[in-house]
Amino acid sequence: MTASREIHLVRRPKGMPVPADFAVVDVSVPPTGEGEVRVQTLIMSVDPYMRPRLNADQALNAPLLGGGIGRVVESRNPKFQEGQLVRQGVGFREVHVSDGKGLTPLNRDPALPLSVYMHALGGTGITAYGGLLEIGALKDGEQVVVSTAGGAVGSVVAQIAKIKGCHVVGLTGSDDKAAWLRDEAGLDAVINYKTQPLAEALKAATPKGIDVYFENVGGAQLDAALTRMNVRGRIPVCGMISTYNGGGEGVKNLFSLIYGRIRMEGFVATDFAHLNAAFMSDMTGWLKAGQIKYQETVLEGFERAPEGLIGLFEGRNTGKMLIHVSD
Amino acid sequence: MTASREIHLVRRPKGMPVPADFAVVDVSVPPTGEGEVRVQTLIMSVDPYMRPRLNADQALNAPLLGGGIGRVVESRNPKFQEGQLVRQGVGFREVHVSDGKGLTPLNRDPALPLSVYMHALGGTGITAYGGLLEIGALKDGEQVVVSTAGGAVGSVVAQIAKIKGCHVVGLTGSDDKAAWLRDEAGLDAVINYKTQPLAEALKAATPKGIDVYFENVGGAQLDAALTRMNVRGRIPVCGMISTYNGGGEGVKNLFSLIYGRIRMEGFVATDFAHLNAAFMSDMTGWLKAGQIKYQETVLEGFERAPEGLIGLFEGRNTGKMLIHVSD
Numbered sequence: 001m002t003a004s005r006e007i008h009l010v011r012r013p014k015g016m017p018v019p020a021d022f023a024v025v026d027v028s029v030p031p032t033g034e035g036e037v038r039v040q041t042l043i044m045s046v047d048p049y050m051r052p053r054l055n056a057d058q059a060l061n062a063p064l065l066g067g068g069i070g071r072v073v074e075s076r077n078p079k080f081q082e083g084q085l086v087r088q089g090v091g092f093r094e095v096h097v098s099d100g101k102g103l104t105p106l107n108r109d110p111a112l113p114l115s116v117y118m119h120a121l122g123g124t125g126i127t128a129y130g131g132l133l134e135i136g137a138l139k140d141g142e143q144v145v146v147s148t149a150g151g152a153v154g155s156v157v158a159q160i161a162k163i164k165g166c167h168v169v170g171l172t173g174s175d176d177k178a179a180w181l182r183d184e185a186g187l188d189a190v191i192n193y194k195t196q197p198l199a200e201a202l203k204a205a206t207p208k209g210i211d212v213y214f215e216n217v218g219g220a221q222l223d224a225a226l227t228r229m230n231v232r233g234r235i236p237v238c239g240m241i242s243t244y245n246g247g248g249e250g251v252k253n254l255f256s257l258i259y260g261r262i263r264m265e266g267f268v269a270t271d272f273a274h275l276n277a278a279f280m281s282d283m284t285g286w287l288k289a290g291q292i293k294y295q296e297t298v299l300e301g302f303e304r305a306p307e308g309l310i311g312l313f314e315g316r317n318t319g320k321m322l323i324h325v326s327d
Numbered sequence: 328m329t330a331s332r333e334i335h336l337v338r339r340p341k342g343m344p345v346p347a348d349f350a351v352v353d354v355s356v357p358p359t360g361e362g363e364v365r366v367q368t369l370i371m372s373v374d375p376y377m378r379p380r381l382n383a384d385q386a387l388n389a390p391l392l393g394g395g396i397g398r399v400v401e402s403r404n405p406k407f408q409e410g411q412l413v414r415q416g417v418g419f420r421e422v423h424v425s426d427g428k429g430l431t432p433l434n435r436d437p438a439l440p441l442s443v444y445m446h447a448l449g450g451t452g453i454t455a456y457g458g459l460l461e462i463g464a465l466k467d468g469e470q471v472v473v474s475t476a477g478g479a480v481g482s483v484v485a486q487i488a489k490i491k492g493c494h495v496v497g498l499t500g501s502d503d504k505a506a507w508l509r510d511e512a513g514l515d516a517v518i519n520y521k522t523q524p525l526a527e528a529l530k531a532a533t534p535k536g537i538d539v540y541f542e543n544v545g546g547a548q549l550d551a552a553l554t555r556m557n558v559r560g561r562i563p564v565c566g567m568i569s570t571y572n573g574g575g576e577g578v579k580n581l582f583s584l585i586y587g588r589i590r591m592e593g594f595v596a597t598d599f600a601h602l603n604a605a606f607m608s609d610m611t612g613w614l615k616a617g618q619i620k621y622q623e624t625v626l627e628g629f630e631r632a633p634e635g636l637i638g639l640f641e642g643r644n645t646g647k648m649l650i651h652v653s654d
Contacts, residue, residue: 052582218581240582250577254545255379255567257593264591266584 002029002038007064007092007305012055016313021054022064022306029095037075038097039086044068044323045118046308047152048216048241049268063091064305068325069106069117080105087117094302094325109284119152119320120294121283123269127238128156129279130272132214135236135265138164142211143230145169145202147221149190150177152294152320153238157214159185159292169205171198171221173315180318184293198224209233215264218242219249226253226262235264241313295319328355329365334391334419334632339382343640348381349391349633356422364402365424366413371395371650372445373635374479375543375568376595390418391632395652396433396444407432414444421629421652436611446479446647447621448610450596454565455483456606457599459541462563462592465491469538470557472496472529474548476517477504479621479647480565484541486512486619496532498525498548500642507645511620525551536560542591545569546576553580553589562591568640622646 003026010023032038045067050058058065072084077100080086085106090096106117119125131153132138144161148154149170158181161168170181170190178190189205191198202224209230215222218240225235256262272279286292297317299308302325312321330353337350359365372394377385385392399411404427407413412433417423433444446452458480459465471488475481476497485508488495497508497517505517516532518525529551536557542549545567552562583589599606613619624644626635629652639648 052586222581237581237584239585243579243582250579251581252570252577254549254564254578254591255570257564257591258566259379259593259595261593261595261598263593264581264584266586266588266590268586268588271588 001031002095003027004029004093004095005302006094007302008061009054009058009064010061012060013051017051017054017306017310019306019310024303027093029097032074032076032097035077036097036099037072037077037080037103038095039070039088039090039103040073040095041068041070041088041093041302041325042085042327043115043118043325044092044302044305045122045124046305046312046321046323047123048239048312050309051241051313063093064309066092066305067118067123068092069114070103071326085114087122092302092305109288111288112284115296115298115320115322116287116294118322119296120156120287120292121280124152124320125156125283126272126276126279127269128153128160129283130269130275131236131238131267132157132160132212134272134275135267136212136214136234138166138212141165141167143167143206143208144212144214145171145206145210145225145228146214146216147171147225148216148239148241149181149187150174150319151216151317154214154216155181155185155294155319156292158187159286161212162186163286163291167208169202171202171217177318180295193221199227202228212236214238216241218251222251223253226251226256229256229260229262231260233260233262235262237264237266296322298322298324300324328357329422330354331356331420331422332629333421334629335388336381336385336391337388339387340378344378344381344633344637346633346637351630354420356424359401359403359424362404363424363426364399364404364407364430365422366397366415366417366430367400367422368395368397368415368420368629368652369412369654370442370445370652371419371629371632372449372451373632373639373648373650374450375566375639377636378568378640390420391636393419393632394445394450395419396441397430398653412441414449419629419632436615438615439611442623442625442647442649443614443621445649446623447483447614447619448607451479451647452483452610453599453603453606454596455480455487456610457596457602458563458565458594459484459487459539461599461602462594463539463541463561465493465539468492468494470494470533470535471539471541472498472533472537472552472555473541473543474498474552475543475566475568476508476514477501477646478543478644481541481543482508482512482621482646483619485514486613488539489513490613490618494535496529498529498544504645507622520548526554529555539563541565543568545578549578550580553578553583556583556587556589558587560587560589562589564591564593623649625649625651627651 150172219242477499546569
């Protein structure tokens, strides 16, 4: 038997999650049986989408639903070699034994760091790519506004839009993120919605209106964007982080959808499996060419996953929030 | 010179429009010049879409923007004959002289009353037809919920959906309208949102969820519908009457768009010109076959147009609200 740990949800959060909603549970991993592999988790991803699941399909007293990358440390399954990297959708487990279900071999480009496969080349990246290009139906040179532009998805969305020749405005809640977006990611304008008057700043930053508003927030930011949308504009709805913890005013400007013939449409990353080959090729090229930049906030230690998840909603991440478990 | 009257907006309404926002203005119509026609208005339509325009593109001290049907009483234009019926988009004028701009010849089916060309065979009808079938992308047999089902557009939407074999639930604010929708229009269920607990009643009436929610209201009804939408459901946004007069809570359940991959999309009747031939053919057939039923509230007298418009927001119409001006 091998000692391992799991992160469990032990209580459904009311509003903002707190550490006591989670537990780090010691478990014993059984010996690797015939046809099975044992996998050591290397890195895990915490993402905003995990919050609503805590009050929905996430089971209590079971590993927290979330993704990661692991290494096969023992294989009795001919489909996997020892030492091989795998993407894993098996919940937050430090070490686990598997018949291979939920594991996908990962072919890492040696020129890129492993962590990038957890964001720009992972679910974060394809969420941005499919959400902007397919649901948002982005055309080259359009007017784009991205909410949570300093976040993992938002920063990729904004940079893809720049690659496509668009005028890109980012909304963010910190001056540090604003500076990075302007100076490193090359956005045309950035608005700090916490310190600037949102409606006025957005109007000034979008003299040609908005063709695509990439929605991660809801509430007041959506209301402000709705008043600036061009006819036949699109609002791909990736998230509504302002509503996840029960807060937030309602949205009052949906009336703008009518005369603007605006389309709002929700999506999730798994809708874009058909785009995966094009996405991996495009994104690998953009990363190697330095056209997509990123920032990471890495917490050291498996047990810090709850802290990482909670931190997302407190804005404590700069770019992608990751949990480093093992090299 | 011929004496005529016009309905003017003299003050932009704050909240609910009141009679003093409008004026009936006596005017003199000049003699009909070469290339011109003189048109007597017969019937006019008042519609919810007119409300937001009162604070937008409607000019002050100018004829109220709205549609009607007139008869050519004098023609010095070879394209028009005396006695001919025309659709007119010339603002609310009792008699007017025109070079033909804004006038479209109307070929009335003698088996149908003229008034039906102001609703089921007019802008109301094509709004319902295009909104449900094109924007809503309705498939035969789907689960449909219609807000303001007792109104002009809603009642046509609901009946088209019934013709397409759908399970149709209507939302309305009066028991009389509910009875008509159930007993005459043949809806599967009707909810009076003023007297029934909306969320519970909607859940009970939609055991298979909602594929298309036809939106005319916004606010609490939209919030209730959002919680019942099936995956890849559609919300054609025709109107948001709850917000037109400044009232209403914000919408809080837009988060449901994401996992449901719901598409919300606004539209206006003029988007559907390409559907007009199919619409006129389908709707004429449905009306003559008794498959589309309707109710009308007709106010007698040109000068009552403001009363009719205000009455829409007080629910004083049963079915389509019309102003009868002349036979």
